[in-house]
Amino acid sequence: MNSRLKDVNDLFERARPIVGQHAPEIQKYGMIVRLPNALSEEACAASVQNLNQILADTISLRDLYKKHHWQMSGATFYQLHLLFDKHYEEQNELVDTLAERIQMLGGISIAMAHDVAEMTFVPRPPRGREEVPVQLSRLLHAHEIILKETRAMARQAVDYGDDGTNDLLVSDVIRLNEMQVWFVAEHLAETPLVRADELAGDAEGP
Numbered sequence: 001m002n003s004r005l006k007d008v009n010d011l012f013e014r015a016r017p018i019v020g021q022h023a024p025e026i027q028k029y030g031m032i033v034r035l036p037n038a039l040s041e042e043a044c045a046a047s048v049q050n051l052n053q054i055l056a057d058t059i060s061l062r063d064l065y066k067k068h069h070w071q072m073s074g075a076t077f078y079q080l081h082l083l084f085d086k087h088y089e090e091q092n093e094l095v096d097t098l099a100e101r102i103q104m105l106g107g108i109s110i111a112m113a114h115d116v117a118e119m120t121f122v123p124r125p126p127r128g129r130e131e132v133p134v135q136l137s138r139l140l141h142a143h144e145i146i147l148k149e150t151r152a153m154a155r156q157a158v159d160y161g162d163d164g165t166n167d168l169l170v171s172d173v174i175r176l177n178e179m180q181v182w183f184v185a186e187h188l189a190e191t192p193l194v195r196a197d198e199l200a201g202d203a204e205g206p
């Protein structure tokens, strides 16, 4: 082979995709890479662990919204179908915010469904369709799990001096979940749809 042809072949090799590559992980789950962020490794590790729990539960709640968006039925189909997709999108943004906060603290964020299923505190729903009040109750329960753990973890972040994580947990996670709880819970108030319940008023008297 002349040298010019060899050069052409060498160049062509660069255009060939190298697929099927394998190598050990460069950072195991649970390990912290120190970044110059003026936080101790202990603080980063504590926040990463807490944030991963909230991430797993937020991914579960996000997917619960999509499940019920698809499986909605009945007289309130249209409004709840749309509301659930709105809440899904908002939770999806939160998932990205949480995962990137974990990475910027030098940690590893969980990502795949198998790992989420092992970690989450949100109870597994059945595959099939449930009645609307059950769907709503399931969503509210998941929200309450997240709110309870997030408030405790926000206080822990303050103790470690991790103000960024505290701000994210309070300003993004808690506020969004409280807002969504309000919108979902009001659908479970048993108010008359068409005719006012005059008898109930009479029973209370003037």
Ligand SMILES: [Fe+2]
Pocket: 069, 085
């Ligand atoms: Fe849709």
